[in-house]
Amino acid sequence: MNAGVSAKLEVSDGAGNWLPVAQGSQPGGLLDLLGLFSGAATSAKIEGLGSGEYRFTLSANPTLVGVLTSATAKLSVDSQSLTDFDVTAARVTGNVIIDNGVDGTPDNTGIAHDATVAQVNGQAITPIAGESSIVQGLYGSLTISADGTYKYTPDAIAANVGKVDSFAYTLTTPGGGTASANLYVRIGSVDSSVTWSPTDPSAPGTVTVVATDDIGTAQIDLVPPVVETELNDITYSPPVIGSRTKEGDAFTVAADTSVEVAVSRSFVGLGVLPTTTIVLEKWDGSTWKPVPGQTTNDPTHTFTISEAGDYRVTSTTGALVSAGTITVTQTLHTTLLTEFVTGPVTAATGNVLALSDHSAADSLGSTLTVLSVLVGGAYVIPGQTGAVVHGQYGTLTLHADGDYSYVPNAGLPVADIGKVDSFTYKLTTPGGQEDTATLYVRLDSPDVDLVWDDAHPGNPGTEALGFAAASFEQTSFEEQSSHATITEGANGDDHIAIHDTEFAAVDGGDGFDTLAWDGGDATINLSLLVGKVSDIESIDLNDFSAVNLTLSLEDLVAVTAPETDRLFIQGDEQDSVQLTGNWSVGATQLENGQEYVVYTSQEDETHQLWVQSGVNVV
Known part of the structure; x- marks a missing residue:
């Protein structure tokens, strides 16, 4: 392949689009074949591709390729099943007479030490030296000689991992002495974690695969x-x-x-x-x-x-x-302003196999364990672009490595906030052991204070007691009582504390009056308080919660006294002020020992907003 030629591997998303494959390639799926000498050849290998429809595209850069340049690509594809396995059965060898037994000691071969193996599972064993007999077990075959040497070859069946094959053998001596014991052959695998009984050698092993329920949370904003x-x-x-x-x-x-x-x-x-x-x-x-x-x-x-x-x-x-x-x-x-619908959403993301805040990590039992998800009544193994499952309230995309993304449907009714969507997935080992679990996705909202029951993750969320929404009133949730607490100061300088925005009205009256936010983290649009708040000179966002305040020139004029030309905003680095309209930032000023950054409206330069230094302004 000549210089100036590049190749791209893409996979179909099933909806008519082609997505770049990044695995084994440069970002964007581009296999970098530039910079090669003319006539040189190169190769690329991409491993671990999931099921799907792919396409491979060659392209040439006209500024780098020469006249009559040509490129030829040869592709080969090796497919590997995730559910069917080529099993390599490794032999195990030993000697039932001289090897230590379960109790840590070898067999007693009599006074003359001349005991030999006469029978295994009732089958006679040839007494001829150098020859052996084959005894068929449940999961493999045993080749054994009279002197006790044996080799066991398991059947090449993945489902036999964790099984125990048992052979009862009898020793005899020329003098007529006999003794019996059992040979237990445990069938393990380097690809699976098998736990064996420390006291019962005949007990089958346990391949532990545990899928644990998971909880994800999607966020849905409420907007007028x-x-x-x-x-x-x-x-x-x-x-x-x-x-x-x-x-x-x-x-x-x-x-x-x-x-x-x-x-x-x-x-x-x-x-x-x-x-x-x-x-x-x-x-x-x-x-x-x-x-x-x-x-x-x-x-x-x-x-x-x-x-x-x-x-x-x-x-x-x-x-x-x-x-x-x-x-x-x-x-x-x-x-x-008094009605609300669902707006922008934030997807729930996570990994169903990994440790999370709500669940332990899954136990796979084998490096070859396969994840599948229930789609339309059947379990589907995710392909290269993941398995897509349409839930009751949104769409889940689950990948083979456990990564997932859940996006709520657009335009959900407000009443669906607090609901839970659920999806079932399964883990299956090569030996057939399997376990299922459920991914619960909560439909939460930053605008509603919901309490969730972690012990019963399928239950819908309930509204927190004493909660009143920070910036809206929603009739589908129980309305809580609201009020403002006024502390009168000298010369009419009042301090008016509110914990939500559902109070009836606040009028500062004479003096320098401060409206203080006494609630938790909140997003407040001052335009929603126009008509309810008047004659104030300052808004204190407090120093113990994160508050995002949005305001415009019209809001400033509406909530301040007619003779007031500026509004003070106090807060700290947790808080932010979002200005709408055209504002210019001016010099830093001191007022009562506090440092403020002055913002002047370009629509009416007689009005200013003084924001305490440290508060974020956007």
Whole structure:
């Protein structure tokens, strides 16, 4: 094969796709055959491929190959069964008379030491010196001579591993003395772990294969549903003089919702489009008024609305002598804040054979033990891409080495959180010993505090007592009571502690007021508290739990007092603040002995967010 030629081995995933095989090759399944001298040959060997459909592809790099370069590949495939075995039966030799017996001593051959083997299992043994007789046992054949020398050849049957063949032999002397004993032949294997009885040589050995139940956990996020609505386009022509304003359709933002209005402006015509300003307006009961900070000159923009009311978008363009048409498209994305659906998922992964937090490692009993999984009523041995099993709530992919991945189905009902999917797998040794176990996969959620019963892993999860969700209310789980604890300080500086977000309302009033998170690890979207929290100057994320806080300029304005232009965030390295919208980071400032990093909104530079140093900001 010439230089500049490479080869790739791929396997079908059964769904029309070809996946690179990395085993025995370079990453991506590429067998590196570059850099060889012209006319040289090379070879590659890939071992351990599982069952499946494969393809082998040769390709040439035109920058490296020469004119009239050719390449030829010869492939050979050796297939090896995982369930049928070519057994090599090794002989065992010895002497029943002079070898030490079970008690550690050889046979007593009489005063003259002239005892010989006369019978084995009732069969006469030839007395002629140098000759031997063959006695058939249960699992092999014994060739034995009168002087006691023997060789035992086991039958080449894998299922006989762990068995004991027994031969009763009789010694006689010329003077008429007789004695009897047994020869026990244990059939073991270097590929299997056989445990033998220390006291009973006739007892069969035990090939211990133990499959232990396993527990995996998949995580499912709960998210508010988002409804998309297309409004009529705003379409108009620029004026020849002055400016022209065109109003879009009015729309209503209901309580317990937030809305994003995505606008996109385009122009078809001659000349350069003058400045066009798109403004979000709100109806105050008597007239339409611009919403502060909700104006853009950009061709695309998204307005965020968290307050209920009636709104519309207007577009204003300056004069243009030439003709043309301006079109502004409007798309509403309405988030229903009090409803929740299943969202992004995190797969459950692990290895059913290995030690885990919930189970001991499986005992294979043999290096040739095969794993199979129950699919449609039959056990299937995983191939190169694994065995795929469709469960009640998701799909399991189990590989021959025990590695697995379980992905919950998309769009599961919220009521399915807390359920358990289960799958049965089996371990089978070459000798036929087998054991089964169950992989239980829990459908958990970071947004629901569930308690699981490890002693009964098939049981669904139950809600933890005293739990209230960190950032949502879900009616399918029992609602717990919530409240805020207010500690009044001097000059109206109040400390308001909350352990969840289900309280009725919090109003800081006069003074410097702090809303303190007193719960555990949580993800909190401040927009969900708009309308419930007002007149606060600071949010304390505490120093004993990890809190992820999301907020926007609109949230900051909504929860602070009208005369306040900044909001303080306290916390530590466990906590994070996720800013939505356009913010710029400024200098570090000191306030009451604490160091803060100042963030300024680019939509309204009169408002700032002061975040304590050490808190992660993303």
